[in-house]
Amino acid sequence: MNKSADATEAFDIAIVGGELLTISNDMSKISDSFIGISDGKIKLVCSAKEMRGSVFFAKKTINANNMVVMPGFVNTHAHLAMSCFRGIADDMPLMKWLHESIFPLEKQFVDYDMVYYGSLLSMAEMLLAGITTCADSYFFEEAIVKAGIEAKIRLIVGKGFFDPPNIDSVVVEKIIAIAEKFVTRCGNISDLIVPAIFCHSPYSCSPQVMKALKNVARENDILFMLHLLESADENKIVFDRYGQSPVELLLVNDILDKKTVAVHGVYLNANEIDIFAEHEVKVSHNPQSNMKLACGVAPIARMKKANICVGIGTDGATSNNRLDMFSEMSTTAKLHKVSALDATILPAQDIVRMATIDGAKVLGIDSLVGSIEVGKLADIIIVDFNAPHLTPVYDYYSHLVYCAKASDVYATIVNGSIVVFNNEVKTFDVASVINNVNKLKNVITSHYSV
Amino acid sequence: MNKSADATEAFDIAIVGGELLTISNDMSKISDSFIGISDGKIKLVCSAKEMRGSVFFAKKTINANNMVVMPGFVNTHAHLAMSCFRGIADDMPLMKWLHESIFPLEKQFVDYDMVYYGSLLSMAEMLLAGITTCADSYFFEEAIVKAGIEAKIRLIVGKGFFDPPNIDSVVVEKIIAIAEKFVTRCGNISDLIVPAIFCHSPYSCSPQVMKALKNVARENDILFMLHLLESADENKIVFDRYGQSPVELLLVNDILDKKTVAVHGVYLNANEIDIFAEHEVKVSHNPQSNMKLACGVAPIARMKKANICVGIGTDGATSNNRLDMFSEMSTTAKLHKVSALDATILPAQDIVRMATIDGAKVLGIDSLVGSIEVGKLADIIIVDFNAPHLTPVYDYYSHLVYCAKASDVYATIVNGSIVVFNNEVKTFDVASVINNVNKLKNVITSHYSV
Numbered sequence: 001m002n003k004s005a006d007a008t009e010a011f012d013i014a015i016v017g018g019e020l021l022t023i024s025n026d027m028s029k030i031s032d033s034f035i036g037i038s039d040g041k042i043k044l045v046c047s048a049k050e051m052r053g054s055v056f057f058a059k060k061t062i063n064a065n066n067m068v069v070m071p072g073f074v075n076t077h078a079h080l081a082m083s084c085f086r087g088i089a090d091d092m093p094l095m096k097w098l099h100e101s102i103f104p105l106e107k108q109f110v111d112y113d114m115v116y117y118g119s120l121l122s123m124a125e126m127l128l129a130g131i132t133t134c135a136d137s138y139f140f141e142e143a144i145v146k147a148g149i150e151a152k153i154r155l156i157v158g159k160g161f162f163d164p165p166n167i168d169s170v171v172v173e174k175i176i177a178i179a180e181k182f183v184t185r186c187g188n189i190s191d192l193i194v195p196a197i198f199c200h201s202p203y204s205c206s207p208q209v210m211k212a213l214k215n216v217a218r219e220n221d222i223l224f225m226l227h228l229l230e231s232a233d234e235n236k237i238v239f240d241r242y243g244q245s246p247v248e249l250l251l252v253n254d255i256l257d258k259k260t261v262a263v264h265g266v267y268l269n270a271n272e273i274d275i276f277a278e279h280e281v282k283v284s285h286n287p288q289s290n291m292k293l294a295c296g297v298a299p300i301a302r303m304k305k306a307n308i309c310v311g312i313g314t315d316g317a318t319s320n321n322r323l324d325m326f327s328e329m330s331t332t333a334k335l336h337k338v339s340a341l342d343a344t345i346l347p348a349q350d351i352v353r354m355a356t357i358d359g360a361k362v363l364g365i366d367s368l369v370g371s372i373e374v375g376k377l378a379d380i381i382i383v384d385f386n387a388p389h390l391t392p393v394y395d396y397y398s399h400l401v402y403c404a405k406a407s408d409v410y411a412t413i414v415n416g417s418i419v420v421f422n423n424e425v426k427t428f429d430v431a432s433v434i435n436n437v438n439k440l441k442n443v444i445t446s447h448y449s450v
Numbered sequence: 451m452n453k454s455a456d457a458t459e460a461f462d463i464a465i466v467g468g469e470l471l472t473i474s475n476d477m478s479k480i481s482d483s484f485i486g487i488s489d490g491k492i493k494l495v496c497s498a499k500e501m502r503g504s505v506f507f508a509k510k511t512i513n514a515n516n517m518v519v520m521p522g523f524v525n526t527h528a529h530l531a532m533s534c535f536r537g538i539a540d541d542m543p544l545m546k547w548l549h550e551s552i553f554p555l556e557k558q559f560v561d562y563d564m565v566y567y568g569s570l571l572s573m574a575e576m577l578l579a580g581i582t583t584c585a586d587s588y589f590f591e592e593a594i595v596k597a598g599i600e601a602k603i604r605l606i607v608g609k610g611f612f613d614p615p616n617i618d619s620v621v622v623e624k625i626i627a628i629a630e631k632f633v634t635r636c637g638n639i640s641d642l643i644v645p646a647i648f649c650h651s652p653y654s655c656s657p658q659v660m661k662a663l664k665n666v667a668r669e670n671d672i673l674f675m676l677h678l679l680e681s682a683d684e685n686k687i688v689f690d691r692y693g694q695s696p697v698e699l700l701l702v703n704d705i706l707d708k709k710t711v712a713v714h715g716v717y718l719n720a721n722e723i724d725i726f727a728e729h730e731v732k733v734s735h736n737p738q739s740n741m742k743l744a745c746g747v748a749p750i751a752r753m754k755k756a757n758i759c760v761g762i763g764t765d766g767a768t769s770n771n772r773l774d775m776f777s778e779m780s781t782t783a784k785l786h787k788v789s790a791l792d793a794t795i796l797p798a799q800d801i802v803r804m805a806t807i808d809g810a811k812v813l814g815i816d817s818l819v820g821s822i823e824v825g826k827l828a829d830i831i832i833v834d835f836n837a838p839h840l841t842p843v844y845d846y847y848s849h850l851v852y853c854a855k856a857s858d859v860y861a862t863i864v865n866g867s868i869v870v871f872n873n874e875v876k877t878f879d880v881a882s883v884i885n886n887v888n889k890l891k892n893v894i895t896s897h898y899s900v
Contacts, residue, residue: 291784407857441842
């Protein structure tokens with residue numbers, strides 16, 4: 001047990017009852033649990049029984065009877081603003097989809113307002129689905145930061161970089177200056193916001209730009225994220241251009257370290273898995289995106305065997321098309337079983353860890369969030385198990401992975417603030433955001449034939 | 451337009467507004483639609499505009515503004531009672547799972563009460579998720595029929611058969627008598643109940659029993675359903691025993707025809723696909739079950755190319771572990787794209803057809819249900835699109851397959867009765883069923899170590 005505070009202590013929030021899944025190292029569980037939260041942090045974790053007879057004060061008490069209490073989900077990869085394009089281009093191969101739909105759409109319609117409203121829309125979807133942290137990778141990041149602070153969601157904000165047409169040392173210096181300015185501006189704006197660098201991919205960013213931006217990331221001790229080996233084409237494109245594979249390119253340019261997050265990694269071979277393991281590179285696995293775009297199945301079981309830390313990501317709403325860790329968990333578990341023809345691969349408990357604490361490790365914030373332990377930040381969700389599809393319960397992890405849905409999330413707490421309660425977003429007006437996104441959609445459809 | 455009734459007609463139910471997806475042959479859609487229902491049937495389908503100024507009477511009017519109106523889902527394969535064992539044995543290979551968990555559990559705990567309460571629990575889950583028809587395959591079918599009539603769900607009730615230890619002609623006669631008695635008793639009990647025969651599989655039912663039961667089915671013009679080629683082991687087991695493959699065995703025993711439903715068909719080869727096509731055999735595809743049990747990926751795209759009719763099934767809650775056509779649709783679309791490395795395979799519209807009208811064809815009831823057309827029975831669902839994860843809308847089919855969740859179902863109408871409204875089951879007391887299943891679970895866990 002984790003009881004570490006005086007029983008007469010006052011809390012901002014007390015969560016009483018429920019089945020607590022701590023997702024700590026020992027995966028300890030407490031039936032009929034008690035959690036005390038103050039100043040955004042978890043102050044007390046014990047059984048409700050231990051509190052019997054004690055006097056405690058709480059500004060807000062949540063009764064979690066017949067519910068599961070667990071850390072919020074960590075979404076390791078998304079492009080939040082792209083929810084404005086949700087479902088506009090489906091059932092197309094990756095490169096055609098990118099070059100004939102997504103890039104032209106982005107060129108024409110992405111601006112501050114679109115990113116702001118699209119991000120808020122995605123934040124509503126994520127918070128309602130129990131996602132408390134998201135690593136975003138996009139453009140107009142001031143709009144994302146503004147949306148995140150309003151929504152009260154924890155964000156890693158990856159400023160996105162593509163190569164401009166003609167790269168020389170002057171251009172590289174300008175890019176470095178832009179990145180540094182972003183990190184400085186974003187670094188101290190809120191407890192909820194952590195800046196990061198996002199290079200789109202080794203086929204759209206040159207080695208000199210990636211190297212320069214990795215240096216900015218390293219100097220500021222922040223994450224460097226990039227799409228890597230999402231499709232089979234990528235190896236050939238990069239090799240034809242540089243005479244090296246994407247992973248070789250990253251290795252010789254000193255880009256691979258424990259603060260680099262490779263998103264997708266579908267075509268990582270055995271040798272590259274060893275290189276990743278040696279350099280402690282992190283991986284964001286986006287199974288539903290990889291399936292829908294027919295990219296392939298990332299060798300996740302082999303990565304985990306090599307002790308690579310793997311989190312789960314939803315990707316953007318154009319490639320998935322939703323931001324829902326429950327469906328990602330279910331799909332991750334099933335996809336790797338069927339692809340290895342081995343039903344014992346990635347059991348439910350491992351999947352829940354991937355969606356919480358392992359995601360936090362991927363993003364370098366596992367000392368702060370990802371499990372429910374005294375001293376950690378209070379990023380907590382409460383999942384209501386009082387439903388036919390969650391009855392009966394033999395194993396809570398099994399139900400979280402194979403049965404539960406986003407709509408079962410009763411409450412979402414981020415940094416000690418209740419942001420979703422009784423399935424409703426409390427921090428901003430979702431109806432008004434839906435309205436604004438629908439207006440943007442009307443502009444898009446009047447200029448773009450679906 | 452389908453308007454075929456006098457505008458002054460009285461309806462039991464009028465559904466006004468919403469985006470109607472008829473899933474008729476021409477896939478016609480009506481924005482801001484009107485549906486009039488009387489005596490369990492669809493009497494009028496038109497645009498709400500056409501009704502303007504008309505006088506109509508309806509006992510109940512449903513406002514479907516900002517919602518999608520479509521036919522209910524058809525679940526072509528389930529073992530409803532098994533929800534009592536939901537999550538009791540996961541992450542195990544098929545044969546170990548069957549022989550070490552499922553069969554022993556069934557031997558010890560399956561009885562009338564378990565089947566009755568388990569079936570009601572599953573019916574609650576399905577109706578809430580918009581499933582209006584289900585083909586069940588199990589035992590104690592009187593309990594299933596009783597549950598189905600109470601819940602008001604449309605059922606194909608497959609009476610299950612395994613071989614008893616020693617088969618001779620006397621035993622076969624007894625089995626025939628049991629099957630005939632079931633068909634007679636079940637055949638006229640309710641409009642909602644259609645009897646069928648379910649032989650567990652070619653490895654658990656001998657050819658003489660299957661042949662005899664197929665004859666009973668043929669004489670009564672009802673479905674003959676069986677598990678077929680679910681795992682790679684099955685070909686070998688059957689060949690070792692009979693010197694023929696499972697499909698050869700069925701072919702020479704004259705079991706393959708248009709009223710035979712083969713469930714799974716994961717290991718159907720090209721020649722067997724041709725045989726199925728020639729004999730108009732139907733297929734129930736259960737993608738999430740096949741993935742979770744690591745069985746393999748059924749060659750659905752090839753089957754559809756050969757014009758085999760394929761519906762979707764959830765399978766039982768021990769192998770999936772939920773009865774949710776939204777997650778089956780999403781998984782079907784994505785699984786076949788990634789397994790063929792072709793993102794254009796099975797676009798969203800095809801998937802919605804598989805989950806509705808094609809499922810009705812598989813079960814031989816497509817003249818009655820599966821689409822919204824005048825004269826058909828009123829099996830209709832209303833899906834609420836007023837949610838962040840369904841915003842904005844460029845394509846309704848895309849959102850149904852890639853974004854919507856069971857919890858988005860606002861209303862479910864079966865045979866002209868409103869069985870779910872505002873996300874609540876109206877036909878029976880779900881809380882009491884949950885309570886009874888939890889009591890059964892306590893009995894199970896006190897005798898069986900999970």
